Every structure is written in C-alpha cells, then in structure tokens.
Amino acid sequence: MTTIAARKNSFVTLGKFLLQFSLEKSQKNPDVPHNEAFFDRFVSLINLSQSHNGWYTPEQVYFAIASWAEALTEQNIERWLSRYDLSGVKPKTIGLILAGNIPLVGFHDFLSVLIVGHKALVKTSSNDQHLLPFLAEYLIAVDPNLASSITFTDGKLENFDAVIATGSNNTARYFEYYFKDKPAIIRKSRNSVAVLDGNESHEQLVALGEDIFRYFGLGCRNVSKLFVPKNYNFDAFFKAMFEYQDVIQYEKYANNYDYNKAVFLMSNFKLLDNGFLTIKEDTSYASPISSVFYEFYDDLTDVETRLDTDKDQIQCIVAKGLVAHEVPFGKTQKPELWDYADNVDTVDFLTQF
Incomplete structure (x- = not known):
C-alpha cells in the first residue's frame, strides 16, 4: 500500500x-x-x-x-x-x-x-x-x-x-x-469551437492555428468550428494559417484533405480553401480532418445561448474577452491537471465510493 x-x-x-x-x-x-x-x-x-x-x-x-x-x-x-x-x-x-x-x-x-x-x-x-x-x-x-x-x-x-x-x-x-x-x-x-469578432491580432490567429492543427485535428480539444460575425473577412485567418502549411506533407493528412475536399466539391458545397485546409459554412460542430466549419452570427448573446444549449457537445471554447469559460488562443492542447474532460471532476468521482 x-x-x-x-x-x-x-x-x-x-x-x-x-x-x-x-x-x-x-x-x-x-x-x-x-x-x-x-x-x-x-x-x-x-x-x-x-x-x-x-x-x-x-x-x-x-x-x-x-x-x-x-x-x-x-x-x-x-x-x-x-x-x-x-x-x-x-x-x-x-x-x-x-x-x-x-x-x-x-x-x-x-x-x-x-x-x-x-x-x-x-x-x-x-x-x-x-x-x-x-x-x-x-x-x-x-x-x-x-x-x-x-x-x-x-x-x-x-x-x-x-x-x-x-x-x-x-x-x-x-x-x-x-x-x-x-x-x-x-x-x-465532443468538439471545440472558437468565437471570433474580427479584431484578433495576427499572433492570436496563429495561436488559433495551434488549436486547429495540433494532433492533425484529431482531439476533442481541437477547434473544428468557428463562430464569426456577419461579413467576416477570412483573409487574416488564412494568412495566419499559412504558418501550418507543412501539415500537408504528412501523407495521412494529405489523403484526408484530398478526399474530404473532393466530397465537398461533388456535393456542390461552397468552400474556402488554401491548399491544406478547407473551411465550409455548416451548423455542425464536428468537421472532417483538414476542414473547419464556420457559422456567422449577428449577436454574441445568441452565440453564448447556443453554446450553453449545446454544452454537452463542446469541450473548449477559444476566444478572448467574448464569452464565458473561454480558453486563450493556442492553449487548448495544454490543459492543466484541474481542467477536466467534459467538465466532470474525475477526482471527486473517485472519492465517492
């Protein structure tokens, strides 16, 4: 003992x-x-x-x-x-x-x-x-x-x-x-999301790329969905993502990129694409590997209500000063010991019997 x-x-x-x-x-x-x-x-x-x-x-x-x-x-x-x-x-x-x-x-x-x-x-x-x-x-x-x-x-x-x-x-x-x-x-x-307002710095968006691409996007703490304001311009986002272009050198990721892009195009979905990442307007949280979904919002209050309603589907919310319980850009894959998966306190559970 x-x-x-x-x-x-x-x-x-x-x-x-x-x-x-x-x-x-x-x-x-x-x-x-x-x-x-x-x-x-x-x-x-x-x-x-x-x-x-x-x-x-x-x-x-x-x-x-x-x-x-x-x-x-x-x-x-x-x-x-x-x-x-x-x-x-x-x-x-x-x-x-x-x-x-x-x-x-x-x-x-x-x-x-x-x-x-x-x-x-x-x-x-x-x-x-x-x-x-x-x-x-x-x-x-x-x-x-x-x-x-x-x-x-x-x-x-x-x-x-x-x-x-x-x-x-x-x-x-x-x-x-x-x-x-x-x-x-x-x-x-579960999946993780990011809430943007268009005022993010280049450094913050680069850090967001870490939340998207680390582990090739396979983790529940990876950002797979963006909430962006109406008429959001994705130019700054794609410029920041360019730092992760080497991800396409990995064969398994490249195969997923080619396959998922082809499926989207055959379905006549409207895509934005930079050669290693596709983004698609979609209400779902779970996007395929090499793709991120996005959704426009008019009012941040509506986003907060939606995220609260869907909290059982969400692991992390990445943002800066926009919503409750947010995680800083670039930090989703470095949880502290007290950051419990699904917000279920494992140690408390283990002391109950």
Missing part, C-alpha cells in the same frame, strides 16, 4: 523523466533515476510510434510528452489535489477504457485513479498500446509498490468496482448499457 505522499512523488519523478525528451534534442539529466534502464528505450519507442499509429509522428508524440512534463510538477500536483480530502479513500479497482486518437489521451484518468489511491485496470486503445504501459513500467521502477495497482488487459474488463470509459457516441451507448450497474463516467464525442 502506497502513501499519498509516495504517489505524488512518483508522478513528480515521472515528470522529471519526461522533461528530458524533446524533438530538437533529448538529453539525460543525471539527477533523474532509472535512466540507464529507460532513457534509450523511450527514445526508441517514440521513434517507433508512427509505425504503430500513422498519426503519431515524432513531433506530435514529443508535444504530448512535453505537455505532461510541464504538468507533473510538485507545485501543480499540490495545487490540483489541495481541494480534495483523500485521507478516507478505500482502494477500489477502477476500469479504464481509453481512447487512442492522440498520444497519451488517457493519461489523466490513469493518473487520477492511481494518485487517489485506487487500482487501475486498463484497457488501452488499439491505436495507442505502447506509450502508457511504458510510463507505467517507469512508475513501478520508481515505486515498486505500484506494481499491484496497475494492470493492463487486452480482454473483457472483469472484477472492477467503477469505470471510466471514453469512446464515440455509438460506443458510449454500449458502455452505458454494459456498465449500468457500476459507478461510471462515460465520455462521448
């Missing part, structure tokens, strides 16, 4: 381990334990990630690793957990069914379960089967007591007390039926 202090320390140590790795240059820090067993293996695993999942380019994997390295500091972990009383938690087994759309997308659930003091029974996505088990192995090297708290399974989840499952809207219906007798968090498909 580990103590809360030991569990916190294990994840802080993991953060220091991750801090050594970057796309430009990975460099050993002699103060980080277990490098002899893990450093070179992790570099090799990162380099192999694209062969396991074509979307997991080194750039995207290193970005995910850097984001977690920044998050897993002692200061952040203390701030995150300070609002909870974890002293009375009785260890349970929590089933985790993880998504695989972006690298380490399920890590926050994994972290939350372990740091609260529960056991994690993990079913990884077939699209992301290698990174999390490796980090779990490192955590166990840091604190061998964690070995009894981490189990990965390829088969059916069995012998668990509660579950956190992430999937599409279709799989969520299956999850809700299958786990109806267990405490559960069931996550469905």
Whole structure:
C-alpha cells in the first residue's frame, strides 16, 4: 500500500523523466533515476510510434510528452489535489477504457485513479498500446509498490468496482448499457469551437492555428468550428494559417484533405480553401480532418445561448474577452491537471465510493 505522499512523488519523478525528451534534442539529466534502464528505450519507442499509429509522428508524440512534463510538477500536483480530502479513500479497482486518437489521451484518468489511491485496470486503445504501459513500467521502477495497482488487459474488463470509459457516441451507448450497474463516467464525442469578432491580432490567429492543427485535428480539444460575425473577412485567418502549411506533407493528412475536399466539391458545397485546409459554412460542430466549419452570427448573446444549449457537445471554447469559460488562443492542447474532460471532476468521482 502506497502513501499519498509516495504517489505524488512518483508522478513528480515521472515528470522529471519526461522533461528530458524533446524533438530538437533529448538529453539525460543525471539527477533523474532509472535512466540507464529507460532513457534509450523511450527514445526508441517514440521513434517507433508512427509505425504503430500513422498519426503519431515524432513531433506530435514529443508535444504530448512535453505537455505532461510541464504538468507533473510538485507545485501543480499540490495545487490540483489541495481541494480534495483523500485521507478516507478505500482502494477500489477502477476500469479504464481509453481512447487512442492522440498520444497519451488517457493519461489523466490513469493518473487520477492511481494518485487517489485506487487500482487501475486498463484497457488501452488499439491505436495507442505502447506509450502508457511504458510510463507505467517507469512508475513501478520508481515505486515498486505500484506494481499491484496497475494492470493492463487486452480482454473483457472483469472484477472492477467503477469505470471510466471514453469512446464515440455509438460506443458510449454500449458502455452505458454494459456498465449500468457500476459507478461510471462515460465520455462521448465532443468538439471545440472558437468565437471570433474580427479584431484578433495576427499572433492570436496563429495561436488559433495551434488549436486547429495540433494532433492533425484529431482531439476533442481541437477547434473544428468557428463562430464569426456577419461579413467576416477570412483573409487574416488564412494568412495566419499559412504558418501550418507543412501539415500537408504528412501523407495521412494529405489523403484526408484530398478526399474530404473532393466530397465537398461533388456535393456542390461552397468552400474556402488554401491548399491544406478547407473551411465550409455548416451548423455542425464536428468537421472532417483538414476542414473547419464556420457559422456567422449577428449577436454574441445568441452565440453564448447556443453554446450553453449545446454544452454537452463542446469541450473548449477559444476566444478572448467574448464569452464565458473561454480558453486563450493556442492553449487548448495544454490543459492543466484541474481542467477536466467534459467538465466532470474525475477526482471527486473517485472519492465517492
């Protein structure tokens, strides 16, 4: 049985381990334990990630690793957990069914379960089967007591007390039926939006490009829809997006761009296109890869009402000084530990049984 202090320390140590790795240059820090067993293996695993999942380019994997390295500091972990009383938690087994759309997308659930003091029974996505088990192995090297708290399974989840499952809207219906007798968090498909007023600076729009293109737009925190004022001129938007033109060099993205553009054109939809991104007027939130939808508005109050009505479909709202609960430009893919997916407090859930 580990103590809360030991569990916190294990994840802080993991953060220091991750801090050594970057796309430009990975460099050993002699103060980080277990490098002899893990450093070179992790570099090799990162380099192999694209062969396991074509979307997991080194750039995207290193970005995910850097984001977690920044998050897993002692200061952040203390701030995150300070609002909870974890002293009375009785260890349970929590089933985790993880998504695989972006690298380490399920890590926050994994972290939350372990740091609260529960056991994690993990079913990884077939699209992301290698990174999390490796980090779990490192955590166990840091604190061998964690070995009894981490189990990965390829088969059916069995012998668990509660579950956190992430999937599409279709799989969520299956999850809700299958786990109806267990405490559960069931996550469905969501999308993120940006609300613009036409006064954004070039730098803000470039940062918005990060929210659109990071992870090739595959995450629920990626902006897939713009709300813009009537008669909005997209010239400044496209000028800022030009900084991301290299995205078309990735074959999987280019194939999606060609396919989705062809589908739109065959349907006689009116498009704006810059050679690697199409934008289309559409009331939907979920746009295909390589495309962003937009919608005009007359009054910001109407946008706020719409977003509140549709809040169960929305993960993040990017804006500056326009709407409530907005996320700054360029920050959607760097959530803090206390920024919970779907606004469901995972740690609070995990302390209820």
